[in-house]
Amino acid sequence: MEKKLQILSDILRRNGYSITRPRSLVFGLLNDEEPQSMHDIYMRAKGKIDRASLYRTIKIFEQTGIAQRVYVGWKYKVELTDIFLHHHHHISCLGCHKLIAISEDEQIEKLIQELAVKHHVVATSHQLEVQGYCADCQLSQAVLSQ
Amino acid sequence: MEKKLQILSDILRRNGYSITRPRSLVFGLLNDEEPQSMHDIYMRAKGKIDRASLYRTIKIFEQTGIAQRVYVGWKYKVELTDIFLHHHHHISCLGCHKLIAISEDEQIEKLIQELAVKHHVVATSHQLEVQGYCADCQLSQAVLSQ
DNA sequence: ATAAAAACTGCAACAAATTTGCAAATTATC
DNA sequence: GATAATTTGCAAATTTGTTGCAGTTTTTAT
Incomplete structure (x- = not known):
């Protein structure tokens, strides 16, 4: 996990983004699970992040190749890319x-x-x-x- | 195209659905193109189908394996499955x-x-x-x- | 460490996408 | 062709995603 956070920071920084609390939080939530819907993530974050920031975070994760959206199990979901997950x-x-x-x-x-x-x-x-x-x-x- | 419409009918019927004007229309619109967004399809249908029916149609197409949703080019889109398309x-x-x-x-x-x-x-x-x-x-x- | 600059967050309002109930219209069955 | 079953369009509701902006956090350069 330590190593993953290091990679996360590297990618964000290399792309000119700061590494912030909400971003690490979302990354953590994505890390140990199957693909999740935005709603799933929002719920599991239990008020620790706003919807708008969640969406902004996921957009950045997508654009930097950290996470990706998929359509799986008849829903749109988000998952980390295979840099991070044994997919x-x-x-x-x-x-x-x-x-x-x-x-x-x-x-x-x-x-x-x-x-x-x-x-x-x-x-x-x-x-x-x-x-x-x-x-x-x-x-x-x-x-x-x- | 004739043959495809036959396959479409077969699949719908086998799953207990009627074959209707709007459903054929949507199938036709999906047939000759790249993946399209819901909005694309709705626009190209030029008032010949209601949004609600379009969504209901796509859902049936998904569940019967006629079409599928994909996330491609940073947008959610719909395309026929490879039964119909040289994908x-x-x-x-x-x-x-x-x-x-x-x-x-x-x-x-x-x-x-x-x-x-x-x-x-x-x-x-x-x-x-x-x-x-x-x-x-x-x-x-x-x-x-x- | 610390102050200034830059980037980010939460909030609230907004816009877009998708769903639902129901009466009228269409399709299937006999 | 008449009837039953299914589907449609419409309007309203819900869910999903976006935006502007003031205040907070992170970064950068002391």
């Missing part, structure tokens, strides 16, 4: 809205690095979302479409 | 917010199918977003951090 991807089931975690996959990461090189880009983060039907829901689908 | 992925530059299209990549698609099998899922669609710095912005980054 994983998700499959969301169209039938029951269940989320299935895909653990870190070397092949995917490698592929993305190749893509980045091909397009002369330094890739700092990425997200992959897959939609489909889980085993349970394949059954009910099959029944429904008879 | 591609994006790299967004954190510096200048430029979008770089990644053309369809066999390796990615194959990898996702493998993942799906491993998790006993039938994958119907997916999105991949990559963030990073384009060639131009790598330069300015380097200058800034001196």
Whole structure:
């Protein structure tokens, strides 16, 4: 955690932003969890940050590659980029809205690095979302479409 | 296009929804374009659909795997799933917010199918977003951090 | 350490995006 | 074609995100 805070400071400073209480707070809340909605974060901050500042903070985090918005589990959420998190991807089931975690996959990461090189880009983060039907829901689908 | 409309009808019907004028309209608007914001779609529909119905339609499209919401180019947008579109992925530059299209990549698609099998899922669609710095912005980054 | 400058926060008001209830209209069923 | 079931548009409500500004915190340069 110490190390992460150091990286956070470095990134903010390098981009000309101050490192403040509310920003560290939000970073902390994002750190140990799954993607969270703005409302989740606001609630967990328990009055220690204003809505406006929260939104401003997330915008800065986005623009500096600290966090990113994602649409996952049928909601818009925010998560730290994979600089900070041992990230994983998700499959969301169209039938029951269940989320299935895909653990870190070397092949995917490698592929993305190749893509980045091909397009002369330094890739700092990425997200992959897959939609489909889980085993349970394949059954009910099959029944429904008879 | 005829074929796509057939698939659309099938999916809606199989899920117990009627196939209506506004729904076909929205599908048509989504069909020939890049991801679009709700506002884009509403505007292009030119009064032929109410905002409420548009939102209800998109929700149904999401839940039946016809369309999906994505966060791309720093905006929330909607696009058809890859059942309907020859989709591609994006790299967004954190510096200048430029979008770089990644053309369809066999390796990615194959990898996702493998993942799906491993998790006993039938994958119907997916999105991949990559963030990073384009060639131009790598330069300015380097200058800034001196 | 400390004062001045710069950046940031909270508040309140605002604007945009999304949701909901309900009567009228459309689509599906027989 | 008539009836039942579903969907639509409208208006109002809610939720989500933004903005201007005075006061506070952080940074910078002593």
